Amino acid sequence: MMKERWIKVLKELALIGAMDSYVTISSRALSKILGCSQQTASRYLIEMERMGCIDRKLGIRKQRVRIGEKGRELLQREYLDYKKIFDARRRDIFLKGKVISGLGEGKYYTTIDGYTEQFRKKLRFTPVPGTLNVRVNKDYLDRLMELKGYEGIRIEGFSTEDRSFGGARCFHAEINNLDAVVIIPDRTHYMDILEFISPFRLRDRLNLKDGDHVDVIIHLGDGDEESGDS
């Protein structure tokens, strides 16, 4: 059960700063913003709190409100939709990060035939074993969210007798101006880490060591350039 109206309420709350921290807002003040009665505003807040969209701290004379986990997700999804509409021809995402040691799961992808065969076919290169891992600066994390909206180049999961291997999405990218491919496993825990694969040893080519800051460009490439240029 998901009320369409809540999106608007969440949006208005976000606009007065409830995204970052608790803001003091009375139900009457909110009703003025929303153009409804105090009672309705109050009801919205109660319902939204119950659904986990917002957190509230009720005082005797004032309440403080903050957008919760679920509310943030809803707003983000909405934002992405609008981005798709208005920013449709966006071609790439730029961000900064720093090199870290490999923690990601991406190393599997570079050594298992079931994956490397797909790389050869879909990316037209055989990656060297291992991935270059970049932790995205937190100022740029929001930019990463945009990636969710794009399919990229699909790498299919598969199964052997022993276990199953998950799928992933790939995006052509540049790291410090050198072409590479970023690979995002479908099921990953590290939402701030990008893993790069390449036909070269990126660390050597770029002369990188842990902690080095790098500039990354991720090509979203919705154009038809990737798929079939026969």
Add this chain to the structure above:
Amino acid sequence: MMKERWIKVLKELALIGAMDSYVTISSRALSKILGCSQQTASRYLIEMERMGCIDRKLGIRKQRVRIGEKGRELLQREYLDYKKIFDARRRDIFLKGKVISGLGEGKYYTTIDGYTEQFRKKLRFTPVPGTLNVRVNKDYLDRLMELKGYEGIRIEGFSTEDRSFGGARCFHAEINNLDAVVIIPDRTHYMDILEFISPFRLRDRLNLKDGDHVDVIIHLGDGDEESGDS
């Protein structure tokens, strides 16, 4: 009278391409997207057409729908709200362009004392004479528009007996990872050209010649700039 629900309908229509041109969509298909009944979808379309949010072309078996002037405005307003929420702390603009020969007016700025004094004070360097000019790729022109919203570092205009010299705005920037400053005269004709000043000869340092492609990052804020809206 303005229905909140219509925003969602408009958004879904926009996502299937109704922003650019007429799309064929039956009321049943729309109802599936919206998660409501065919009757309700039909009613939405009728109401929204009446309010000027959409244009319709009714055929005998199919209708074609396009987002109208008013609908476009509503979506745009919505998008801007979300931009405020999520893009508020945007720190820089990334774009690509190519080096061109100096056509801009920026060369004045690097040779006239009235300007260079301000550069020394506000940018803390004395630029070498001349500017590096970059024509922005047209895919990134929309990104440039965002610059309008930022004051940057103000360079004041001034007058001598002979003539008057206009003001400009400066932004710290990077061109192919080398720090530089982009200078935008208040009155400029070339809306797709960026002019860079630097304490070094950028062409030499970066080994650039006309036609070379460069990556540019423009830093919007020097930290604690207030974000007062229009």
Add this chain to the structure above:
DNA sequence: ATTACTAGACCTCGAGTAA
């Protein structure tokens, strides 16, 4: 001043159905 409950007015929805 607050928040939020209750009750009834009002509106919105979708099944049925016509064209």
Add this chain to the structure above:
DNA sequence: TTTACTCGAGGTCTAGTAA
């Protein structure tokens, strides 16, 4: 197949009011 009307059920709103 379409679009879109009517109308009754049920959901949502606000006035009144308590705490």
